[in-house]
Amino acid sequence: KAGVTQTPRYLIKTRGQQVTLSCSPISGHRSVSWYQQTPGQGLQFLFEYFSETQRNKGNFPGRFSGRQFSNSRSEMNVSTLELGDSALYLCASRSGFLSGSPLHFGNGTRLTVT
Amino acid sequence: KNEVEQSPQNLTAQEGEFITINCSYSVGISALHWLQQHPGGGIVSLFMLSSGKKKHGRLIATINIQEKHSSLHITASHPRDSAVYICAGGNFGNEKLTFGTGTRLTIIP
Numbered sequence: 439k440a441g442v443t444q445t446p447r448y449l450i451k452t453r454g455q456q457v458t459l460s461c462s463p464i465s466g467h468r469s470v471s472w473y474q475q476t477p478g479q480g481l482q483f484l485f486e487y488f489s490e491t492q493r494n495k496g497n498f499p500g501r502f503s504g505r506q507f508s509n510s511r512s513e514m515n516v517s518t519l520e521l522g523d524s525a526l527y528l529c530a531s532r533s534g535f536l537s538g539s540p541l542h543f544g545n546g547t548r549l550t551v552t
Numbered sequence: 553k554n555e556v557e558q559s560p561q562n563l564t565a566q567e568g569e570f571i572t573i574n575c576s577y578s579v580g581i582s583a584l585h586w587l588q589q590h591p592g593g594g595i596v597s598l599f600m601l602s603s604g605k606k607k608h609g610r611l612i613a614t615i616n617i618q619e620k621h622s623s624l625h626i627t628a629s630h631p632r633d634s635a636v637y638i639c640a641g642g643n644f645g646n647e648k649l650t651f652g653t654g655t656r657l658t659i660i661p
Contacts, residue, residue, distance in 0.1 A: 487645040496648065526593050543596070548593070
């Protein structure tokens with residue numbers, strides 16, 4: 439079974455631009471969550487989607503948005519990029535919310551904003 | 553506000569040593585995750601605990617819900633265990649995790 443796939447792996451953008459990152463969960467997984475990792479703040483929760491509905495959102499500005507499609511694939515978008523948005527963006531999927539069901543992480547998209 | 557504190561920040565040990573990494577968490581967290589991150593960024597979920605103890609190979613995770621404390625143990629440590637270990641607190645039914653700052657473990661042959 440293929441793992442969680444994130445594309446692209448690396449991305450370089452300039453301030454003010456927008457970016458879209460993609461996450462394909464493991465087949466059959468309906469829950470997708472997104473996280474940001476920076477050297478200064480560590481890992482932080484961005485969003486969580488289940489069956490195309492956003493269930494939770496972290497403490498990030500409105501420039502950060504996301505969505506989930508009917509095939510469970512998810513995208514996140516960051517508009518008006520700032521230097522501080524440079525980070526590793528990770529997504530994870532889970533088959534459901536069963537007790538003990540593990541999270542499966544993708545390898546991440548490393549975004550550099552110049 | 554959910555908080556997770558992890559110690560130590562860095563740990564260097566000789567191959568074969570018994571390793572312990574600690575995590576304390578605040579009220580409002582009912583599920584504790586242990587994650588492993590290798591250079592390059594990939595994260596692997598090691599355990600999710602809400603009570604008791606779990607074991608997988610040389611890894612053991614325990615949680616004391618009264619004291620709001622969890623530990624990750626590695627027995628017979630090996631250089632391939634060198635990685636950053638992260639604990640994260642959350643609740644069943646959602647993925648809104650609060651992460652510790654991570655423990656960078658280096659095992660010297």
